[in-house]
Amino acid sequence: MKLIRSIIYCLTFVQYAHLIAPLWWDIGLQQQQKSSISSNPYFNLDQQQQQITEFLDDPSQYCSSLTGLSTGQKQICLLHADHMPIVSQGTAKGIQECQFQFQDRHWNCSIVHDGTVFGGVLKQANRETAFANAISSAGVTYAVSRACKQGLLKSCTCSRTSRPKNLPRDWSWGGCGDNVDYGYRFSRDFVDTPENEIKLDILPISPILVDTINNTLTLNDYSIINDHSLLKKRREMNRRKVRRQMNLHNNEAGRRAVYRLTRVVCKCHGVSGSCSLRTCYQQLPTFREIGLFLKEKYDSAVEVRFSGHGGNKNRQQQTHPQIRTRDRRFAGPTKDDLIYIHESNFCDYNPRIGSFGTKDRLCNKTSHGPDSCKAMCCGRGYNTIRKYVQEKCNCKFVWCCSVQCSTCTRLIEIQVCK
Structure with missing residues (x-):
């Protein structure tokens, strides 16, 4: 056996x-x-x-x-x-x-x-x-x-x-x-x-x-x-x-x-x-x-769903399943x-369906779109991380022909999904 x-x-x-x-x-x-x-x-x-x-x-x-x-x-x-x-x-x-x-x-x-x-x-x-x-x-x-x-x-x-x-x-x-x-x-x-x-x-x-x-x-x-x-x-x-x-x-x-x-x-x-x-x-x-x-x-x-017989009673002659909407109230x-055919869910890590999940993804706490922390984090909440970044500032054009900039340090906040 x-x-x-x-x-x-x-x-x-x-x-x-x-x-x-x-x-x-x-x-x-x-x-x-x-x-x-x-x-x-x-x-x-x-x-x-x-x-x-x-x-x-x-x-x-x-x-x-x-x-x-x-x-x-x-x-x-x-x-x-x-x-x-x-x-x-x-x-x-x-x-x-x-x-x-x-x-x-x-x-x-x-x-x-x-x-x-x-x-x-x-x-x-x-x-x-x-x-x-x-x-x-x-x-x-x-x-x-x-x-x-x-x-x-x-x-x-x-x-x-x-x-x-x-x-x-x-x-x-x-x-x-x-x-x-x-x-x-x-x-x-x-x-x-x-x-x-x-x-x-x-x-x-x-x-x-x-x-x-x-x-x-x-x-x-x-x-x-x-x-x-x-x-x-x-x-x-x-x-x-x-x-x-x-x-x-x-x-x-x-x-x-x-x-x-x-x-x-x-x-x-x-x-x-x-x-x-x-x-x-x-x-x-x-x-x-x-x-x-x-x-x-x-x-x-x-x-959509697919009809099994394609409108043909003879299974041997069936070639292509026919497409139908899942909700019959709507046209095809x-x-x-x-x-x-199936709904998807990529909130959690699941290698079987190719989902890496949204843990540690950046989100925008002020947004109301798909990048918002509520949507991106799937209701799990988020952590706020504060860090200093360096960037160019006070740039001036010097004749001729270059641009000189200073380096400024700025504190920023980023949100990361739990």
């Missing part, structure tokens, strides 16, 4: 092994380790072009160095090796934006360096996971769209989108705009590939484990294991279907955010700024605007909404 329990444990472990595997988002952390990414990672174009050319010489070696890529993503990397440095930058930009938007929240996009980027958080089907998926998908879309315009990629150029109908006739259309159409398509193919590769009907089992089962179990033992493993398998398949649909939906919401906020801008041409001619083209917003937009979607995220979520 002890052997049977051990084998059942191994089977269960195999079923959940994919949850702790490295994620493709880790290439964003690899990018940060190689170089410090500025607020605009496209300034040094010559250096980027040289780096991309080196990768093209041996794409297989480069692609194998990127951890966390799925089988399909590795194939995309081999076909579009010049895209991968851009994808890495876009992913890093998404992680940075997540940390900015959530700096005053219980979960502040804390990074763990185990290949999963955000650790156990991504195992949960909560609002935070929804935002993380959306902002990473948006980051890839944004970076690739801008790289096309800057001539960094061989398979795309400036935007070829059609002329807006409301553009005045005497205004020229066709300046070099950001290629959001291409960025959207590439991001969809690359970011969604791991979800589309999930096998819902077959769970991998080690050949060594198979030999152990065949050599040690009786027919009665087989019956016990089969009943237990089939039940586990069915539950795992349903969980995978639901999470896949949730992730795909939020990935799409991130891409649509980039599309929605892209605007038409026009430049004037003419003698002495007369603006006798205007050239218009498509331009991305700042990524901060995208982050703010998705943060609003996070705050208004829709709690739109494609622009973020969706989640």
